[in-house]
Structures are given as structure tokens and as C-alpha cells.
Amino acid sequence: xxxxxxxxxxxxxxxxxxxxxxxxxxxxxxxxxxxxxxxxxxxxxxxxxxxxxxxxxxxxxxxxxxxxxxxxxxxxxxxxxxxxxxxxxxxxxxxxxxxxxxxxxxxxxxxxxxxxxxxxxxxxxxxxxxxxxxxxxxxxxxxxxxxxxxxxxxxxxxxxxxxxxxxxxxxxxxxxxxxxxxxxxxxxxxxxxxxxxxxxxxxxxxxxxxxxxxxxxxxxxxxxxxxxxxxxxxxxxxxxxxxxxxxxxxxxxxxxxxxx
Amino acid sequence: xxxxxxxxxxxxxxxxxxxxxxxxxxxxxxxxxxxxxxxxxxxxxxxxxxxxxxxxxxxxxxxxxxxxxxxxxxxxxxxxxxxxxxxxxxxxxxxxxxxxxxxxxxxxxxxxxxxxxxxxxxxxxxxxxxxxxxxxxxxxxxxxxxxxxxxxxxxxxxxxxxxxxxxxxxxxxxxxxxxxxxxxxxxxxxxxxxxxxxxxxxxxxxxxxxxxxxxxxxxxxxxxxxxxxxxxxxxxxxxxxxxxxxxxxxxxxxxxxxxxxxxxxxxxxxxxxxxxxxxxxxxxxxxxxxxxxxxxxxxxxxxxxxxxxxxxxxxxxxxxxxxxxxxxxxxxxxxxxxxxxxxxxxxxxxxxxxxxxxxxxxxxxxxxxxxxxxxxxxxxxxxxxxxxxxxxxxxxxxxxxxxx
Numbered sequence: 001x002x003x004x005x006x007x008x009x010x011x012x013x014x015x016x017x018x019x020x021x022x023x024x025x026x027x028x029x030x031x032x033x034x035x036x037x038x039x040x041x042x043x044x045x046x047x048x049x050x051x052x053x054x055x056x057x058x059x060x061x062x063x064x065x066x067x068x069x070x071x072x073x074x075x076x077x078x079x080x081x082x083x084x085x086x087x088x089x090x091x092x093x094x095x096x097x098x099x100x101x102x103x104x105x106x107x108x109x110x111x112x113x114x115x116x117x118x119x120x121x122x123x124x125x126x127x128x129x130x131x132x133x134x135x136x137x138x139x140x141x142x143x144x145x146x147x148x149x150x151x152x153x154x155x156x157x158x159x160x161x162x163x164x165x166x167x168x169x170x171x172x173x174x175x176x177x178x179x180x181x182x183x184x185x186x187x188x189x190x191x192x193x194x195x196x197x198x199x200x201x202x203x204x205x206x207x208x209x210x211x212x213x214x215x216x217x218x219x220x221x222x223x224x225x226x227x228x229x230x231x232x233x234x235x236x237x238x239x240x241x242x243x244x245x246x247x248x249x250x251x252x253x254x255x256x257x258x259x260x
Numbered sequence: 261x262x263x264x265x266x267x268x269x270x271x272x273x274x275x276x277x278x279x280x281x282x283x284x285x286x287x288x289x290x291x292x293x294x295x296x297x298x299x300x301x302x303x304x305x306x307x308x309x310x311x312x313x314x315x316x317x318x319x320x321x322x323x324x325x326x327x328x329x330x331x332x333x334x335x336x337x338x339x340x341x342x343x344x345x346x347x348x349x350x351x352x353x354x355x356x357x358x359x360x361x362x363x364x365x366x367x368x369x370x371x372x373x374x375x376x377x378x379x380x381x382x383x384x385x386x387x388x389x390x391x392x393x394x395x396x397x398x399x400x401x402x403x404x405x406x407x408x409x410x411x412x413x414x415x416x417x418x419x420x421x422x423x424x425x426x427x428x429x430x431x432x433x434x435x436x437x438x439x440x441x442x443x444x445x446x447x448x449x450x451x452x453x454x455x456x457x458x459x460x461x462x463x464x465x466x467x468x469x470x471x472x473x474x475x476x477x478x479x480x481x482x483x484x485x486x487x488x489x490x491x492x493x494x495x496x497x498x499x500x501x502x503x504x505x506x507x508x509x510x511x512x513x514x515x516x517x518x519x520x521x522x523x524x525x526x527x528x529x530x531x532x533x534x535x536x537x538x539x540x541x542x543x544x545x546x547x548x549x550x551x552x553x554x555x556x557x558x559x560x561x562x563x564x565x566x567x568x569x570x571x572x573x574x575x576x577x578x579x580x581x582x583x584x585x586x587x588x589x590x591x592x593x594x595x596x597x598x599x600x601x602x603x604x605x606x607x608x609x610x611x612x613x614x615x616x617x618x619x620x621x622x623x624x625x626x627x628x629x630x631x632x633x634x635x636x637x638x639x640x641x642x643x644x645x646x647x648x649x650x651x652x653x654x655x656x657x658x659x660x661x662x663x664x
Contacts, residue, residue, distance in 0.1 A: 067579060067658045088583050095581020106576045106661065110276050120580045122265060167580065
């Protein structure tokens with residue numbers, strides 16, 4: 001499930017959404033959170049979805065994350081039509097295909113980092129030894145192997161978000177869905193977390209990132225702007241193949257492993 | 261998710277709030293312990309009643325004067341029981357199922373021995389047949405004989421409590437006591453009968469020949485009661501009918517509904533007593549069951565609080581792929597674990613508590629009540645936990661994640 005970047009375009013798109021509409025309320029009080037969004041995201045792409053509050057970006061993120069269903073429209077995630085799935089199948093899809101990163105980290109309290117990262121694997125029914133091995137590998141990837149036994153309240157905000165990133169990538173999902181991942185972090189931790197996300201994308205992982213900060217959007221290969229539930233601009237900053245712009249731009253200093 | 265994993269999550273969840281979990285368990289603990297212990301007390305008291313009635317002798321029938329409280333009698337006048345009634349009952353041709361007859365007079369007197377004074381609650385004047393009918397055995401000395409009765413000798417057989425109070429550890433045999441001004445020679449000491457029905461100590465007794473007691477204290481009037489021993493436990497009913505027939509003859513009564521005496525057997529006494537203790541046990545059990553129910557409601561309450569508190573966590577777990585069933589079983593496991601541990605500790609407390617005497621009753625634990633209370637407590641955990649758990653499981657992830 002982690003194809004090399006150069007083969008990405010040949011396979012089915014990770015996201016294929018057609019005329020997504022989401023309305024809340026009824027009658028005169030009806031609100032169109034999404035008013036017909038078409039979106040295709042190829043494997044290996046790094047998309048930033050931007051918009052002010054009320055633009056519908058959170059609704060879009062919920063639908064893309066299979067946490068909510070569109071009122072009308074069709075959404076194919078990694079080739080699977082999500083519309084026809086029941087709750088049980090949806091939880092399976094979330095477990096296998098999506099890695100969530102939230103603004104407020106959302107770690108399980110009183111549970112150490114290793115157990116946090118093991119959690120999605122536990123729900124997927126992976127055996128304990130294998131689970132441990134994969135969780136440790138994911139924690140190593142975010143540079144927190146030495147903090148495996150620490151609980152959330154013993155970690156800094158940046159470290160907590162890195163644990164959340166490890167948890168999101170441990171199942172090798174089709175895409176990472178990050179909702180304002182740096183919204184609660186200081187500039188140093190922001191750099192750290194974004195560096196890890198860049199690196200993950202560089203190694204072929206599809207990333208969809210929701211943000212309202214331009215600095216964060218600069219890391220993406222493609223920037224989509226939402227206004228009133230409609231896509232108003234869609235600009236590409238870097239090709240789908242190849243490294244994300246932040247890594248390419250700093251090529252001189254950061255050729256190998258830009259983040260440490 | 262295997263069951264072991266679910267259990268591990270449940271333990272983690274419970275240990276996160278130790279005080280709260282502990283208090284919730286306490287509710288179940290008290291409920292279970294109360295059910296087991298109170299039923300044991302009820303059972304213990306009915307056991308005690310049964311034992312004391314056995315000690316009175318199972319073949320014994322008691323004839324007393326007057327219409328009973330239970331038996332609605334239309335007797336206009338009451339003839340007292342006399343020695344002649346007793347003699348008539350002793351006639352084998354009229355009452356073949358009667359083995360022994362002991363007329364009784366009862367009084368209460370103060371006994372003196374070398375400066376020690378003791379008020380004996382029951383001084384009984386009777387015939388030697390009394391000893392067998394009432395299941396009284398001597399451990400020291402001997403019973404008094406028919407000769408002693410005929411000669412109205414001043415002899416007495418005393419109960420164990422009376423003996424200890426007057427003589428301490430010394431043997432009372434052959435000693436002279438002064439009972440209500442009359443000197444009596446102790447010829448025998450009775451075996452201890454035990455705590456009895458609770459109202460009167462059956463071992464605090466002095467038994468003397470009937471004419472001796474009549475002479476000294478009660479006078480030659482009516483008898484207090486007549487103790488009759490049936491030939492066997494199976495013939496008590498026949499013996500009871502024979503007594504009624506004979507006494508109707510001696511009292512000149514034609515109408516069997518208008519008798520002026522009452523025949524009660526130990527079995528009727530037993531059934532009244534045991535039905536009383538049964539009611540008592542049921543009441544105690546009901547009170548205990550209510551406390552168990554309250555404990556169960558405590559579980560629901562605490563689990564609802566827990567679910568509300570952990571809404572975000574539930575939302576997150578669902579977002580990263582926990583199916584509904586896993587969330588449901590996690591919270592059910594928590595509530596069942598609460599009740600399981602609470603019930604286990606409750607059983608332990610009850611079993612320890614049953615070693616102590618409670619309000620004079622030695623509790624006798626009913627094994628079925630232990631399993632029953634335990635099973636009910638666990639079922640309560642499942643039942644009362646199912647509402648909060650299903651609420652947790654049906655939370656929608658986006659709303660749960662947004663929850664503050």
C-alpha cells in the first residue's frame with residue numbers, strides 16, 4: 001500500500017469525489033456547508049485545503065474522513081464507494097484507509113505512547129507481537145522511540161502530535177488526513193511536525209491537510225481554496241511525483257533526511 | 261479485539277478513577293453482603309427455633325386450659341385441668357396411643373444455697389413421666405421416682421443454669437437448697453438444652469414431685485398444663501384426638517367446637533414458628549435486595565458519568581476504526597468488572613461476618629444465597645451497564661470529537 005511516487009498516477013485516485021453536497025437544517029433555515037465539490041486526489045499527492053471558518057472545510061474533511069456522509073454526491077475512497085457502506089464497514093474503512101491527525105492531538109488519556117500507536121492495530125485485529133513491532137517502527141519514524149512508555153501528560157505538545165502522527169501512519173493508510181495539525185503548536189513544534197509529514201509524503205504517502213495558515217500551505221504540492229462550500233481555486237505548487245516543495249526548496253541544506 | 265484485550269482496557273478504565281470505582285464497588289459490596297448475611301441471620305434464627313423445639317421433645321403434646329387464641333371456641337365456661345383429667349388420660353384402654361402423662365404446676369420461686377440467692381424462672385411440679393416427655397436427661401444424679409411423688413418427698417432435679425448459679429462448679433447432688441422457704445434435696449442435674457426460643461432459658465428450672473410443689477407453693481388447685489407423650493412421632497395426631505375425646509368426657513362437653521382446653525403439639529408450634537421466621541427472612545431478604553438494586557443504579561450513574569467524561573476518547577476510538585461492538589463491550593466489561601469485584605468482596609465480607617453472632621442469632625449461610633447474590637450482582641452490572649454502554653457505542657464520531 002505504499003507505492004513508489006512514480007507509479008502513483010497510474011493507479012486509481014485515492015480520492016474521487018463528485019458533486020458533494022452537504023446541507024444542514026431544513027426549510028428556510030437550510031445551510032449549504034458544501035454546495036457541490038468535485039475533487040480528485042492522486043496517490044502520492046500532498047493537498048492543502050484552505051478556507052476561512054464557515055467555508056465548509058471541516059465538513060469536507062469529515063466527509064473525506066468517512067466520519068460523515070454527504071447529503072448528495074458520490075465519494076470513492078481508494079476505489080471504494082463509501083456511500084453504500086453501513087456503520088461497521090465505515091469503521092473498517094476508517095481503520096484501514098485513513099490516518100487521522102487532529103488539531104487537539106486527541107490522544108487517549110493515561111495511555112502510554114506505544115499503546116496509543118498500537119490502538120488502531122488492535123482494532124484491526126493484529127496480533128500483539130506484530131502490533132508492538134509495527135508501533136515501535138512508527139514511533140522510530142517520528143523520532144520518539146525513546147518516549148514509548150511516556151503518557152500524554154508527560155509529553156510536550158509537539159511530541160504528543162508526533163505520537164498522533166505515528167498512530168495515523170501505523171496502519172499504512174491510503175491517506176493521511178490532517179485537520180489543522182499545527183493549530184495548537186508553537187513554531188518549533190510546527191516545523192518538526194510538518195517536517196515529518198513532508199518526509200512521509202516524500203516516501204509516497206498521500207496527504208490531505210486542512211489549514212488556514214499560508215506557511216503550512218506552502219508545504220503542500222497543491223493548494224485548494226474553499227469559499228462558501230465551493231472550490232474557488234486549485235493551484236499546483238509542485239508535481240505529484242517528486243519531493244514536496246519545502247524539501248525540494250531546501251535541497252541544498254536538507255538533501256538527506258530534511259528533518260532530524 | 262480479543263476478550264483479554266477488552267478486559268485489559270476495562271481494568272485501565274477503572275483504575276483511572278480509583279476512588280470513584282471503589283465507591284461504586286462499595287455499593288454492590290454492601291448489597292451482596294447484606295443479602296447473604298441477612299438471609300443467613302433469618303436462616304439461623306429458624307434453625308435455632310427448630311433446634312429448641314427438638315429439644316422439647318417431638319412426641320410431646322401439651323394440654324392447657326382455656327380456648328386457644330387460634331382455636332375459635334364457643335365454650336361458655338372453662339373448667340380447670342385437674343389431676344383427675346391426667347388420670348383419665350393415663351388410662352390405656354381409652355387412650356392407647358398415649359405413653360406417658362405428666363400433670364404440671366408451674367410457679368416461680370427464689371432459691372437459696374449458703375447465702376447465694378437465685379430466682380428460678382420456672383419451678384415445675386410434676387410426675388417422673390415428665391422427664392421423658394420433655395426430653396430432659398440428667399447428667400448427674402438421678403430422676404426422682406414415683407415413690408418420691410407418692411410420699412411427697414422434698415427432692416428436686418435442677419437445670420444446668422440453676423446449678424451453675426447456685427453451686428458454681430461444685431456438684432449439686434445431695435445438697436440442700438431452700439426454695440421459697442421449703443428445703444429441697446437436689447437429686448439430679450439436667451443436661452444443658454441450649455439457648456431455646458430466646459424468651460426464656462430452658463435450663464433455669466427446678467423440677468420437683470407434684471405434691472411437693474402443690475404443698476409448698478401452688479396449693480391443690482388446678483394444673484398449669486398436662487404434658488402428654490405419644491407412643492411415637494407418627495401417632496401424635498391419634499393421641500391428640502384421644503386426648504380431646506377423653507377430656508370432653510371428663511369435662512362433660514358434647515360439642516367438639518366448644519372445648520375448654522387446648523392440645524398443642526410441638527409440630528404445630530414448629531410450623532407457626534417457622535412460618536414466622538420465614539416471613540422474617542423474606543422481609544430481611546427484600547430489604548437487602550433493595551440495597552443491591554440501589555448499588556446497581558449506582559453503577560448506571562457512574563458509567564453514565566464516565567461515558568460523558570470520555571466522549572472525546574470514544575469519538576477518537578471510533579475515528580481510528582473501533583467498531584460499535586468493541587466500544588459496547590469495553591463499557592460493558594467495565595461495569596461488569598465493577599459489579600464482579602464488588603460482589604466478590606461482598607461475598608467475602610458476608611462469609612467473614614457470618615462468623616459473628618448477630619443480635620443473639622448465629623447466622624447460618626445458605627449456599628444458594630451466595631451464588632444467587634453473586635449471579636444477581638453480575639447480572640445487575642450487565643443490565644445497568646448496558647444503557648450507558650449502548651449510549652457510548654451509538655455516539656457519532658464527529659459529534660463525540662467536537663465534545664468539550
